[in-house]
Amino acid sequence: MKFTVLIPARLASTRLPNKPLADLGGKPMVVRVAERAALAGAQRVVVAADCEEIAQACAAHGIAAVLTRTDHASGSDRLAEACELLKLDGDDIVVNVQGDEPLIEPELISACAATLATHPDCVVATSAHAITELADFRNPNVVKVVLDKDQRALLFSRACIPWWRDGAQQGQAALPTPPAWRHIGIYAYRAGYLRTFPQLAISPLEQIESLEQLRVMWHGGKIAVNISAKAPHAGVDTPDDLLRVRRFFAG
Template sequence: MTFTVLIPARLASTRLPNKPLADIGGLPMIVRVAQRAALSKARQVVVATDTPAIVDACRAHGVACVLTRADHPTGSDRLAEACAQLGLDGQDMVINVQGDEPLMDPGLINACADTLAERPDCVMSTAAHAIEAPEHFANPNVVKVVTDALGRALYFSRAPIPWWRDAPVPGTPASGSGTPLRHIGIYGYRAGFLRQFPQLSASPLESTESLEQLRVLWHGERIAVHVSASVPGPGVDTPEDLERVRAIIAAAR
């Protein structure tokens, strides 16, 4: 099994300006992400960006990078162009690692690739882990996923799903086989489908939930879900997140 890791990166964050170039222990965050991804079994790790400054930062640290158009509406559109630039075959596997995940577990990348390789009935793979804290279950910024008997996604939502009807306290996460799952924002694709994705019409559910992966389910395709036993390291969305990650990396030295 071989796969390529693609990391989309832009400077458009409103909560943390110039986020991909934020310094973490002497390295730009996007470089940290690429270095973590390189610890996986990927045959290549490539950053896809529309920003020359990100290209320069990557090249200064030996990270492969492609410059894409600036008018892509989604990260998936940017990755589709990157697949074309890299000449990836339709059955080549691509793992999309977000550019704000400097603590990404290389093992999770491998698991996402393994899951897709083992599921020819699915055009994509992703990951999730069990939710145990009620506040996370109720938080609309924590995306939930429910799966079928074969581990394929039935639905993704910002709402608390599945709802435990007989919970002793309303909104309490279910127990046992009904334990809800928190979606982890890592995706595996076959390159052929990734190139087709931008041509699929957006779905009403995608617009309602603001979750791009619902477009895939809306059009009748399948997404395999790897359930991780561990919680991934924190991503970076805010200045507070950045300080938290800086402290974790500094403590690990």
């Protein structure tokens, strides 16, 4: 199975300025992400950069990069431009790996690509794992997904879904059975669909939940979901996250 990994990298960050270039054991974060992605068996790994600094940092470490516009509203918009620049065929599978996931498991990347390849009726694939902590089930920052029998997404939400009716009578003091699924923010697309995605109107559900994947479903696209046996490592969003990851590479 052939697939391309694209890594959107934007220099501006509210909480962590210059995050893609943050040093992790002697290499920029975005380079560490690309190196992990290369272990997934991708045909190629390319960083979609928004500035010369990121592109130059990638080149210095032998990582391919394309320079995209600075005014993209989202990472998927940036990847759509990257697909054009790379002249990817419409049926090519593209995996979007976030540039702040330096500890991402290569198996998660390849599994996401394989899930899309084996679901020809779907335009996107993503991943999820079982929620094992009640606090995560209740946390609106933890996105949940409900699946059909063939592991296609029925709905994504920040709410407690599926809502456990009998558990509610006990104050939701326990997790539902069968388990609820936590969405993992990795996506595989067919390149042709990814190029058209930014042109789709933003959906009301997407606006309410602030979840871009709901735009796909609102417009009739199907999303296949790979079930991961374990939770992924946390990404880097805050200075504390950066310290944690630096300790990992130092040790």
